[in-house]
Amino acid sequence: MNDELKTPGLARRMACWRYEGMLMFGVVFIAGYLFGTLSETRNAMDNRHALQAFLFVVFGIYFVWLWAKGQTLAMKTWNIRVVDRAGQPITQSRALLRYVLSWLWFLPALAAVAPFELSAPESLLILTGWVLVWAILSRFHPDGQFWHDALAGTRLVSAPHVAPKIR
8 A cells, every 4th residue: 555545543543533633622621611602691501502513513613624634633643534435635525525524433323322311321331432433443443443533525534744844
């Protein structure tokens, strides 16, 4: 396989995924503060569905914009880049499709627990189990890609570290 299109290992991709999740706390904090201020929400449970929809849009803007540029901050840290099947940068429309399909990491588990009144630890266990299953399913893809990437026509590749030029 072409070294430029080499798929990063699963452990590295999952480390990047976890780091991305930590960085999203900052995005959620700023977006939540903005939403709360603009909507004059005083209680966290008020307007929660509107807040969830707002965060869905904010996350979409964040990921689509950065994926269309090739990398998020977490991906830069872990030297991973998102490209199309041919190894070219992805368009914003493809990045949007990838964003929508990336919710396969969560939606099946959330849909499975929704009809039941499970405790938070039980729901978290099911969600964590699904995330692990979804990650392991990449082992069954011919190139080791996550399945939402395969469906979106994208792929994660190793991005060589480029040292900054010192003048």
